[in-house]
Amino acid sequence: MIDKFIATAQAALADVPDGATVMIGGFGGAGMPSELIDALIARGAKQLTVVSNNAGSADAGLAALIAAKCVRKIICSFPRQTDSWHFDKAYRAGELELELVPQGTLAERIRAAGAGIGAFYTPTAFGTKLAEGKETRRIGERDYVLEYPIHADYALIKADRADRWGNLTYRMTARNFGPIMAAAAQCTVAQVRETVPLGALDPEAVVTPGIFVQRVVRIAPLRKAA
Amino acid sequence: MKKLDRKQIAARLARDIPDGAYVNLGIGLPTLVAEHLPKDREIVLHSENGVLGIGPRPAKGMEDGDLVNAGKQPVTLLAGGAFFHHADSFGMIRGRHLDYCVLGAFQVSVAGDLANWHTGAPDAIPAVGGAMDLAAGAKHVLVMMEHLTKDGKSKIVERCTYPLTGARCVNRIYTDLAVIDVKADGLHVVEIVGGLSFEELQRLTGVALKYREPVAQ
Numbered sequence: 241m242i243d244k245f246i247a248t249a250q251a252a253l254a255d256v257p258d259g260a261t262v263m264i265g266g267f268g269g270a271g272m273p274s275e276l277i278d279a280l281i282a283r284g285a286k287q288l289t290v291v292s293n294n295a296g297s298a299d300a301g302l303a304a305l306i307a308a309k310c311v312r313k314i315i316c317s318f319p320r321q322t323d324s325w326h327f328d329k330a331y332r333a334g335e336l337e338l339e340l341v342p343q344g345t346l347a348e349r350i351r352a353a354g355a356g357i358g359a360f361y362t363p364t365a366f367g368t369k370l371a372e373g374k375e376t377r378r379i380g381e382r383d384y385v386l387e388y389p390i391h392a393d394y395a396l397i398k399a400d401r402a403d404r405w406g407n408l409t410y411r412m413t414a415r416n417f418g419p420i421m422a423a424a425a426q427c428t429v430a431q432v433r434e435t436v437p438l439g440a441l442d443p444e445a446v447v448t449p450g451i452f453v454q455r456v457v458r459i460a461p462l463r464k465a466a
Numbered sequence: 467m468k469k470l471d472r473k474q475i476a477a478r479l480a481r482d483i484p485d486g487a488y489v490n491l492g493i494g495l496p497t498l499v500a501e502h503l504p505k506d507r508e509i510v511l512h513s514e515n516g517v518l519g520i521g522p523r524p525a526k527g528m529e530d531g532d533l534v535n536a537g538k539q540p541v542t543l544l545a546g547g548a549f550f551h552h553a554d555s556f557g558m559i560r561g562r563h564l565d566y567c568v569l570g571a572f573q574v575s576v577a578g579d580l581a582n583w584h585t586g587a588p589d590a591i592p593a594v595g596g597a598m599d600l601a602a603g604a605k606h607v608l609v610m611m612e613h614l615t616k617d618g619k620s621k622i623v624e625r626c627t628y629p630l631t632g633a634r635c636v637n638r639i640y641t642d643l644a645v646i647d648v649k650a651d652g653l654h655v656v657e658i659v660g661g662l663s664f665e666e667l668q669r670l671t672g673v674a675l676k677y678r679e680p681v682a683q
Contacts, residue, residue, distance in 0.1 A: 267515040267516075267534070267538070267552075268534060268538035269531050269534075269538070270515070270531060270532050270533075270534050270538075271532075293552075317593070317594055317595050317596070318593040318594065318595040319591060319592075319593055320591040320592070320593035324591075327591075328591055331591060332589070332591075338592075340592050340593070340594055341594075342594050342595075342596070342597075342598040342599050343514060343552075343556065343594070343595050343596040343599060344514075344555075344556030344559060344560055344596060344598075344599030344603075345598075345599070347551075347552040347553040347555070347556050348553055348556060348557075348560075350552075350553070351553035362560065362602075363560065363602045363603070364560060364598050364599045364602045364603070365598045365602070366602070366633065367630060367632070367633035368598060368629065368630045368631065368632065368633070369584070369629045369630070370594065370598065410549075411532045412517075412530070412532040412533045412543070412549055413513075413515050413516050413517050413532060413533055413534055413549060414532040415516055415549055415550070415551050416515050416516050416551065416552050417551070417552050418551065419551040419553075420551055420552060420553045447551075
């Protein structure tokens with residue numbers, strides 16, 4: 241029998257070792273697996289490489305992970321926010337390595353990892369600082385930059401509904417990096433709003449099939465104050 | 467001469483977006499274009515974070531944290547809208563499916579090089595987001611910016627001194643002073659703001675401009 245449901249976020253991340261590469265879904269707050277990040281901080285693994293679009297904002301989530309000095313390197317497209325003070329401080333202090341990647345190249349490198357692609361040529365960033373030192377090739381009339389996949393040990397993502405096989409649906413723009421990160425990691429942990437019995441998800445509506453998901457934790461949404 | 471304000475630049479640009487176009491509006495100044503798109507045209511707005519068919523800003527209290535644009539501002543979805551993941555979203559951009567993107571700029575060169583992500587300052591924290599993908603992938607790259615920097619220097623330059631977002635990618639520039647096409651043989655002035663002569667625009671811009679005086683009707 242397959243049962244990917246795990247009782248708590250802490251239990252789902254209990255084996256994350258020091259030095260792991262961890263993908264974290266979300267675009268701003270949408271799709272951000274906040275409770276899983278809290279559990280990762282509680283787990284206390286250090287020297288992590290984090291792959292995420294942003295580098296945290298304000299004092300919670302990824303920003304708190306950085307503040308807790310768990311992160312050695314971050315691979316992202318847009319670290320600078322008006323409230324990214326924890327990243328800014330660690331970066332300026334030289335405590336944090338940054339690999340800045342154009343957002344579409346970041347997405348495609350993650351997708352490539354999950355799809356078993358060895359490398360790919362993209363026109364993005366050709367002739368810019370972010371392509372310096374990279375192999376390039378002219379194909380037809382255009383110039384391209386060679387980019388390699390980004391694999392991860394863990395992916396922490398937020399979805400909407402899940403069954404015990406790990407099939408996932410998402411809600412609106414909270415989908416963002418979830419499906420591609422799920423495929424790119426050895427162990428994908430999804431936090432979901434609701435778990436449902438097998439067969440309750442419309443197979444036509446499943447966005448991430450369970451083959452890409454190893455662990456599912458239900459996190460009941462906070463009830464809004466009246 | 468009366469410079470256009472930001473809303474007027476947005477409105478001028480919006481007039482050039484045709485019915486049926488798929489369009490990405492960059493964060494910041496370009497976002498203003500959405501409010502000026504002609505109501506009689508169906509124009510589908512794309513956002514990098516996986517949405518086509520963005521509607522107007524939600525009413526106060528109706529915001530949904532799961533429905534945001536690339537600037538992470540709450541938006542609404544029009545009937546006919548769709549969601550998709552990030553790799554598909556950038557496939558739309560890179561795969562030349564997007565008709566127009568509108569980007570802000572620090573500098574644009576005579577050759578159409580765009581600099582808009584990094585000032586090059588040694589202590590600056592770099593952030594690129596989707597700008598390089600949009601510059602490389604959209605069928606038409608439109609730039610919207612003030613013509614001059616705060617200290618009066620032209621942002622249209624012979625060569626960009628800031629790090630590039632994309633090389634030879636800009637098709638048209640909309641500023642508070644003029645609309646200018648970037649073509650293989652140089653910069654062609656399409657329109658000048660009322661009360662400004664071509665000679666004065668040329669003097670402020672610094673780099674060579676071409677202009678054909680409109681024939682009086």
